Each structure stands twice: as structure tokens, then as C-alpha cells.
Amino acid sequence: MGKNVIVGQSGGPTAVINCSLAGVYATALEHRASGKMGRVLGMRNGVKGLLERRYVDMCEYIRDDLDVEILKRTPSSFLGSCRFKLPHPDADEEVFAKIFEILKELEVGYFFYIGGNDSMDTINKLSIYGERMGSHIRFMGVPKTIDNDLAVTDHSPGFASAAKYVAVTTKELILDAQVYGNGAVTIVEAMGRNTGWLTAAASLAKGPDCVGADLIYLPENPFDMDGFVNSVAKLTEIKGHSPVIVVSEGIQLADGRYVSELGREDVPADAFGHIQLMGTASYLAGQIRAKLGAKTRAIEFATLQRCAAHLQSVIDAQEAYAVGQNAVNAAALGQTNQVQIIKRLSSRPYAFEICSMEIEKMANIEKFVPAEWINATKDNVTKDYIDYALPLIQGEVQPYYVNGMPRHIKI
Numbered sequence: 001m002g003k004n005v006i007v008g009q010s011g012g013p014t015a016v017i018n019c020s021l022a023g024v025y026a027t028a029l030e031h032r033a034s035g036k037m038g039r040v041l042g043m044r045n046g047v048k049g050l051l052e053r054r055y056v057d058m059c060e061y062i063r064d065d066l067d068v069e070i071l072k073r074t075p076s077s078f079l080g081s082c083r084f085k086l087p088h089p090d091a092d093e094e095v096f097a098k099i100f101e102i103l104k105e106l107e108v109g110y111f112f113y114i115g116g117n118d119s120m121d122t123i124n125k126l127s128i129y130g131e132r133m134g135s136h137i138r139f140m141g142v143p144k145t146i147d148n149d150l151a152v153t154d155h156s157p158g159f160a161s162a163a164k165y166v167a168v169t170t171k172e173l174i175l176d177a178q179v180y181g182n183g184a185v186t187i188v189e190a191m192g193r194n195t196g197w198l199t200a201a202a203s204l205a206k207g208p209d210c211v212g213a214d215l216i217y218l219p220e221n222p223f224d225m226d227g228f229v230n231s232v233a234k235l236t237e238i239k240g241h242s243p244v245i246v247v248s249e250g251i252q253l254a255d256g257r258y259v260s261e262l263g264r265e266d267v268p269a270d271a272f273g274h275i276q277l278m279g280t281a282s283y284l285a286g287q288i289r290a291k292l293g294a295k296t297r298a299i300e301f302a303t304l305q306r307c308a309a310h311l312q313s314v315i316d317a318q319e320a321y322a323v324g325q326n327a328v329n330a331a332a333l334g335q336t337n338q339v340q341i342i343k344r345l346s347s348r349p350y351a352f353e354i355c356s357m358e359i360e361k362m363a364n365i366e367k368f369v370p371a372e373w374i375n376a377t378k379d380n381v382t383k384d385y386i387d388y389a390l391p392l393i394q395g396e397v398q399p400y401y402v403n404g405m406p407r408h409i410k411i
Contacts, residue, residue, distance in 0.1 A: 002036045003109020005328075007058075008043035008050065009077040010084070010115035010122065014158025015165075015309045016320035017144050019072045020114050021079065023324025024142065025058050026068055028110070031332050041106060044411075046082035046113075047122060051098060055106070061411055072317060073399050074408040075309035086122050089129040096129040103137060110138050110331050114324070116145035116156075120339055120363040127337035127359070138331040141339035141359050142324050146306045148197035151365035152357055153341035157323055158306070160316035160392035163201035165308045166190050166246075166301065167393060170213055171205035173299065174244045181240040184295040185232060185288050189281035191305055192248035194219055196369050198305070200381045201389055202246040213380075215245040220369050221378040222254040228284070229291050231379060236294050247284065249277040249300075259283055278302075310406060314395025319352060326354040350391035 005028045009017060024040075031037040044054040056079075062071055071078060089096055103111070113123050120141045127139040143150050146162035170188060177186050190199040196218025206212025214235050217223060235243040251259050260280040278300065285296035323340040330338060338356040345351040373385040399406035 002031070002038050004038040004041060004107050005110045005112070006041040006043060006050075006055065006103070006106065006108045007079070007112040008046045008114065009079045009081050010046040010113060010119040011081060011144075012116070012146070012306060013075065013077045013081060014144050014146050014306050014320075015075055015161035015312050016072075016158055016316050017114060018074050018076075018078045019317050019320035020142050020144060020157060020324035022062075022068050022072045023321040024112050024114070024328055025062060025071075025324075027325045027328040031328065036332055037110060038107065041108070042079045045080040046084060046115075046119075047086065047099070048082035048084040049080065050102060051095070053102060056411060061409070067409060070400060070407060070409045072321065073309055073312070073397060073406065074410070075307040078409070078411065083118070084122075085118065086125050089125060089132070093129075096126070099126065100130070100133065100135060100137075108137060110140070110328070112140050112142055112324070112327055112331075114142040114144055116143070116147070117150060117362075117364060117366070120150070120359055123339070124337065124359045124363045131337075138334070138336040140327040140331050140336065141362070142327050143339055143341070143362070144320070146198055147192060147195055149195040149366045149368070151362050151367045153362070154344040154352070155342060155392060157316060157320035157342075159197060160313040160319075160389075161308070161311060162191075162198055162305045163204070163389055164313045164316075164393040165305045165311045166198060166201040167204035168311060169301065169304075170202040170244070170246060171210050174205060174210055174213065177242040177244050181242060182295070183236045184242050184297060185236065185285070186242065186244045186297045186299065187281040187285050187288070188213075188244065188246045189249050189298070189300045189302075190246060191301065192219060193250040193277060194366055194368075196220055196248045199246055199248040200369060200373075200385050201393075203381050203386055204390060204393065213246045214243045215379045216381060217245070217247045217251050217379060218369055218374060218381075219248045219250040219252060220371070220374060223251040223259060225253065225287070229287065232288055232294075233292055236292060245284075247280055249280050251280060309397075310399055312397035313393045314397055315350065315392050317397050319354075322354050326356070330356045347387065347391050350394065
């Protein structure tokens with residue numbers, strides 16, 4: 001029997017993060033059948049849980065092909081997650097020594113980590129330490145993020161389903177706002193700390209049956225408060241029009257302050273130093289009420305945009321499974337310290353392939369919406385973005401419904 005496999009999930013969940021887990025699990029079982037790999041273990045709450053020796057045998061919970069299919073349709077992170085920052089091996093070897101001691105006890109030969117930028121940094125550091133120690137464990141990164149800010153890859157698994165949620169829900173909000181035609185202003189807040197890929201998906205709502213969002217603001221450009229108020233004032237002057245505006249949670253003023261920080265004290269931060277972003281739409285709605293006297297409504301998509309598995313994009317689900325599958329196959333061939341990336345072969349018709357890339361080319365590097373994909377007035381996106389994103393939201397994954405509710409699987 002070959003060496004055991006261990007897999008973990010880290011960072012914020014996506015609607016398809018469990019598709020990647022299913023890809024790792026099912027493919028590892030295929031290699032187990034041929035004797036190349038052993039048991040498939042799952043870290044509970046990522047590396048943090050591993051350090052506490054908390055793990056499960058995946059076969060005890062995912063018993064057959066139907067369970068795999070339900071897992072692919074289950075939102076959140078099946079194994080649980082964490083936001084745990086590993087130090088650099090040069091700064092603190094103790095935590096690495098403990099991780100490798102546990103991996104040795106578990107007879108692990110293959111280590112897979114599903115996550116975003118910080119998770120790819122974790123894989124890179126573990127691989128560096130393992131190479132120094134002469135370890136034969138193969139470390140592989142499996143990318144995910146709704147923010148779509150991972151470098152090198154055309155896009156990230158998780159983004160397309162979140163984009164589909166943003167686009168669909170924005171369209172429904174626009175249609176709802178038109179009911180009374182009273183000039184009320186709706187401000188919608190989407191996720192996106194430093195990049196606006198997800199917020200920009202609101203542009204996909206526009207079509208022959210929908211006028212689309214009036215204004216879209218991304219964090220790639222400084223936010224001009226006075227310009228924003230003036231733009232909204234002009235929109236409210238249009239008779240019978242109720243403006244809908246979509247903003248990234250991470251929009252910043254020219255001085256670097258997040259709009260969400262204004263009027264708040266003691267803003268909490270996570271282990272990576274990221275302050276909690278919330279209340280951007282509420283703050284802007286208050287400004288519009290105070291300065292224009294308009295009726296306003298603030299809506300935060302918040303975690304809804306990352307857990308809406310009922311709006312999985314077929315393309316996203318297929319790609320998320322494929323990056324997990326490819327990671328296992330690449331590791332079986334001897335690769336290590338690699339991350340799987342999506343290469344777009346064609347947009348019409350859409351086609352892709354999965355490739356392996358050195359993880360250091362992705363870790364700690366952010367990808368921003370190109371400047372030329374943002375319009376001249378910095379309050380919307382161009383057709384280039386729509387041509388990029390529209391192929392990715394195609395198709396719907398049907399949940400398995402039982403008694404009118406989607407069936408999920410959990411530990």
C-alpha cells in the first residue's frame with residue numbers, strides 16, 4: 001500500500017470548494033486501488049487542526065459515488081477551515097517540526113491544501129521546509145477564492161459561482177427597485193478587499209430585460225466621495241428612476257482609508273492583519289440620505305455570495321473538481337510544490353485545461369482587474385470584463401432536493 005494522503009481546506013469557503021475536495025478524494029481512491037496511495041485523511045480546520053492532531057478518515061463519511069455527488073453540491077468547507085498564518089521556516093522551526101512529526105506518524109506521503117493566497121503561502125513554506133529536511137512528502141496547492149485575485153491562473157475556482165450569485169441577485173434587486181419608481185436609492189455591497197472582480201460581476205445583470213446597475217465602484221481606483229454623491233444626485237433627478245449602485249466592500253479613499261472604516265472604532269483584524277470590512281453600503285446610504293434627502297436602502301451580500309451552492313455554475317463546478325483531480329495525478333507522477341491553474345483555451349465556445357505551476361509564482365501575489373477593463377469615469381466596467389466573465393457563469397448544477405430542501409453532507 002502506498003503512502004497516505006491528507007487534504008485540508010483553508011480560508012473563506014466558496015460554493016464549489018467541496019467540488020475540489022471531491023476531486024482530490026475520488027482521484028486518490030483511484031490511486032489507492034492501484035496501490036500507489038493509501039488512506040485519504042482530512043484535516044479538521046486546516047493546518048491549525050492538524051497541529052492539534054484533529055483529522056478524519058474520509059472513507060468513513062464519503063462512502064459511495066452518491067456521497068461524492070452530494071459533497072460536490074454541499075456549500076461551506078466540509079472539513080472546516082482556519083485562518084492560520086505559518087511563520088517562515090527561518091523564523092520559527094518549531095511549528096514545522098511538529099507538523100512533520102504528525103505527518104510522519106500518519107504515514108503521509110501526499111499533502112493537498114485547498115485555499116487562496118494565504119493557503120498557497122502555507123504550501124510553499126511547508127515545501128521549503130520539507131526539502132531542507134529531505135522529506136519525500138509531496139505538497140500540492142489546490143486554488144480557490146471568490147475574489148479571483150490569484151495570480152497566473154485565468155480565474156479561480158469559486159469565483160464564477162459567486163459572480164453568478166452577484167449577477168442574478170443584482171438583477172432581481174434592480175427589477176424590485178423599479179416597482180414604485182419613486183427615486184429611492186439602493187446601494188449593494190459585494191465582497192472584494194483589494195480587487196473588484198466579484199463586484200464587477202454586477203455588470204452581467206444588464207440585458208434585454210434589465211437596465212443593469214447604474215454605478216459600479218471597484219477598489220482598483222480611489223473612491224471620490226463628492227463625485228459619488230454628485231453622480232447619485234443626477235440619477236435621482238431622472239423621473240421614475242430608482243438607482244441601484246454596487247460597491248466593493250474594500251473601496252478606499254485617496255488617503256488609503258477604507259470607506260467601511262469611517263465612523264468606526266476598534267476595527268478587528270484576523271491573523272493575517274486583514275481588518276474586518278463591513279458596513280460600506282450602510283455608510284454610503286447614510287451619506288446619500290444626509291446630503292440628498294433621498295430614501296435609501298443598503299444591502300450586503302456578505303457570506304451569501306460564497307455559500308449559495310444552489311447557484312453553482314456548471315463551469316465552476318467542473319473546474320473546481322478538475323483542479324483537485326489534477327493535483328492528485330500530478331503528485332502521483334512525482335510533482336511537488338505545485339499549484340493547479342486554469343488556462344483558457346477559448347471563450348466562444350468556452351474551453352479550458354488544467355496545468356501545474358510552481359507555487360511561488362502564485363503565493364502572495366494579487367491579480368487586479370485590468371485598468372482598461374474599467375470605464376473612463378471609474379464607475380463601471382467595459383465590455384472586456386463582460387466577455388471575460390460571462391462564459392464562466394454558464395450552466396446550473398441542480399441540487400438533490402429532499403422534502404423541498406437541498407440535501408447536503410456533513411461531518
